[in-house]
Amino acid sequence: MTKYNGRGVAAGVAVGRAVVAARDAHDVRYRLAASGVERERQRLRSARDRTRQQLEEISSRVSRTVGAAQASIFAAQLLMLDDPLLVSRADVLIRTERINADWALQRAIQELHDVFAREGDAWLSERVGDLADVSGRLQRNLRPDRDPLVDLIDELDPPVIVVARELPASVAAQLDWTRVRGLICEVGSPTHHTVILARSLGVPVVIGLSGASQAITPGQLLAIDGTSGEVVVEPTDETQERWMQRAELARAALAAFDDLSGKVAVTADGERVILEANLEIADEIARVIDAGAEGIGLYRSEFLLDAGHPDGAAEEVQTAVYRGLLSAMAPRPVTIRTFDAGEERGTGAWRTGGHRDRFGLRGIRAGLQHDDRFRAQIRALIRASASGTLRILLPFVTSSDEMRVARHMIVEIAREAGLSDQLAGIPIGAMIEVPAAALTTDALARNADFLSVGTNDLIQYTLAVDRTDERLAGHYEPMAPAVLRLLRLVAVGARAEKRPLSVCGEMAADPLLVALLVGLGFRQFSMTPSSIPVIKRALLTIDSRAARLLARRAVRASSAQMVHELLIPVADAMHAHATGLKGN
Numbered sequence: 001m002t003k004y005n006g007r008g009v010a011a012g013v014a015v016g017r018a019v020v021a022a023r024d025a026h027d028v029r030y031r032l033a034a035s036g037v038e039r040e041r042q043r044l045r046s047a048r049d050r051t052r053q054q055l056e057e058i059s060s061r062v063s064r065t066v067g068a069a070q071a072s073i074f075a076a077q078l079l080m081l082d083d084p085l086l087v088s089r090a091d092v093l094i095r096t097e098r099i100n101a102d103w104a105l106q107r108a109i110q111e112l113h114d115v116f117a118r119e120g121d122a123w124l125s126e127r128v129g130d131l132a133d134v135s136g137r138l139q140r141n142l143r144p145d146r147d148p149l150v151d152l153i154d155e156l157d158p159p160v161i162v163v164a165r166e167l168p169a170s171v172a173a174q175l176d177w178t179r180v181r182g183l184i185c186e187v188g189s190p191t192h193h194t195v196i197l198a199r200s201l202g203v204p205v206v207i208g209l210s211g212a213s214q215a216i217t218p219g220q221l222l223a224i225d226g227t228s229g230e231v232v233v234e235p236t237d238e239t240q241e242r243w244m245q246r247a248e249l250a251r252a253a254l255a256a257f258d259d260l261s262g263k264v265a266v267t268a269d270g271e272r273v274i275l276e277a278n279l280e281i282a283d284e285i286a287r288v289i290d291a292g293a294e295g296i297g298l299y300r301s302e303f304l305l306d307a308g309h310p311d312g313a314a315e316e317v318q319t320a321v322y323r324g325l326l327s328a329m330a331p332r333p334v335t336i337r338t339f340d341a342g343e344e345r346g347t348g349a350w351r352t353g354g355h356r357d358r359f360g361l362r363g364i365r366a367g368l369q370h371d372d373r374f375r376a377q378i379r380a381l382i383r384a385s386a387s388g389t390l391r392i393l394l395p396f397v398t399s400s401d402e403m404r405v406a407r408h409m410i411v412e413i414a415r416e417a418g419l420s421d422q423l424a425g426i427p428i429g430a431m432i433e434v435p436a437a438a439l440t441t442d443a444l445a446r447n448a449d450f451l452s453v454g455t456n457d458l459i460q461y462t463l464a465v466d467r468t469d470e471r472l473a474g475h476y477e478p479m480a481p482a483v484l485r486l487l488r489l490v491a492v493g494a495r496a497e498k499r500p501l502s503v504c505g506e507m508a509a510d511p512l513l514v515a516l517l518v519g520l521g522f523r524q525f526s527m528t529p530s531s532i533p534v535i536k537r538a539l540l541t542i543d544s545r546a547a548r549l550l551a552r553r554a555v556r557a558s559s560a561q562m563v564h565e566l567l568i569p570v571a572d573a574m575h576a577h578a579t580g581l582k583g584n
C-alpha cells in the first residue's frame, strides 16, 4: 500500500482499478482479465490486416502516379509490418503479460527503436522514420475512428479510475462517466474544463500528482478522495473497507443538504438571490432539475463539438439538443452560450492552432470568423427557441463595439433564414471575462440584454495566470484586490444600465467568495448543480449589509492575504451554522 497526496479539486470518494493514459489520452494502458486476452489479440491482428491493406493501396497508387522507386518506400514498410519484433512481439506481450493491445504495441515499438538506436547502422537509422510511420498507422488502426481511451473504458468492468498526465476536455466529454468513478491528473486546475465537467457529474478528481501516470501501474486498485487530495494505491482490505465507508459518508453529506430543496435562496436578512446551474453535457439535465436550479445560467455548448461523432455540431443535431434543454426546463430560462472553443479545449474541429487561442482567437471573435459555424448555431438556437425560455450568451466579448457587430450579425442571420420574428423576443447577453470588458461594462451593457461574469477567465487574464497551468496555481487568486475591483466596476456598470447580471465562473460555487460577491452587489449566480444546496445554505448566514461593508474593505485591501483575513469571521459563521445543523 502506497499513499500519495495531490490537490483535491472535485469532491467525492471512489475506489476502482487504474486505467493509465501515460503520455496523452492516446497512450492507454490496462491489465487484462484472462477473458480479455483473445479480444486484444484479435484487435491486433485486425489492425495489422487493415494496415497491410492500406499500405498496399498506397504503394500501388504511388507506383502508378509517381513511379516504382518511390513506391518501394511502402514495400519496405510492408516488410516492417511482418518483422517478428513488431506485431508478433506485441502479440507475445498481450499473452504473457496480459496487457491491452495498445500498450503491448507501444512496448514492441519502443524495443524496436532501441534496437535501431543500438545498432548505430546508417541504413537502419534512416529507417527510423519509416518505423514511426508504420507503427503510428498500426496504432491508429487498433481503434479506427475512436478515441482509444473512450473505447477502452467502454470495454472494461467498472469502477475505473483514470490516471492521466492530462485529460483534454474533448476526450473527457466522450467518456462513459458511469464507469469512470475517479480521475487523477498530473496536470490540471480547478477551472480546467475537464475538472469542471467531472465536478458537475460528482466524480472526484485529484490533480498535481506529478509522475502519477508512470508510478501507478495499470490495473492497480486505487482509492481517491477528491476533497483531501489523498490517493491510496493497493489499499489493504481493511483500508479499502474504511474508504468504502468514507465514500458512503461523502454521499450522505451531499444528501443532507436536500432539506432546503424546494425553497428559494435568500440571505440571512431576506434578500432574494437567484441560483441557476451550469451544464456541460445536455443529457445530464436531470441533475440540474434535482438540484432545484431556477434555470440554466450557462450551457457550455462547445461540449457538443466533442460529441465523438462528426455530426455533433450539425445544425439539426444542435436544434434537437437545444429543444430538449428548453422544454425540460420550461418555463425556467436556459442560457445557451455560443461555442467558446479555445486552445485549452483541444477540440479537433475548432482548434485554431497553438497558443493563439488563449490570446484571443476564441469565443465571439472566433465565432465571427468561423462564419458558417456561427450562422448554423444561431439558426439552430432561434429554431429551438419556441420550446422554452431561451437566452443567448456570447463568450469572450472584449468591447461594446464587438457586441454591436455580433448582434448585427445575429439579426442578419435571422433575417436571411426568415426567422426575424422568432429572434425578436430572445435576450442576447455578453460574458464578461476579459478585463477590457469589465472596465467598460456600462458601455457594453448598452449593447447587451444581460451580462454574465466568467470569473475563471477574468482572473486568468487579470492576473496573467494561465488557469490550466498547475505550476501557477498559487498565483490564481480570486481574492486578489485587482479582481475584486474589476468585479465592483462590473456590478456598478450593470446597475447603472439596469441590466440583469450574474456570475457563472467557479467563484460562484465557493461560499466564502459568494459572501464577497453579495457584498459587491451580485444577486444571481450559476454553478455546478451539486453546489446549489451548499450555496443556498451558506447564503442563510450572510447578512447583505454586513457583506457590503466587508466588500468595501476588501476592494481597498492591499493584498489577497488581507482579504482572506477579513473573511475569517464569515467562514466561522458558516462553520458554526453547518455544525449547529448537524447537532440538531
Ligand code: PEP
Pocket (backbone or CB within 6 Å): 191, 298, 300, 340, 433, 453, 454, 455, 456, 457, 458, 504, 505, 506
Ligand atoms: C469563465 O470563464 O468563468 C466561464 C464561466 O467560462 P469557461 O469556464 O467555460 O471559460
Ligand code: MG
Pocket (backbone or CB within 6 Å): 433, 454, 456, 457
Ligand atoms: Mg470563460
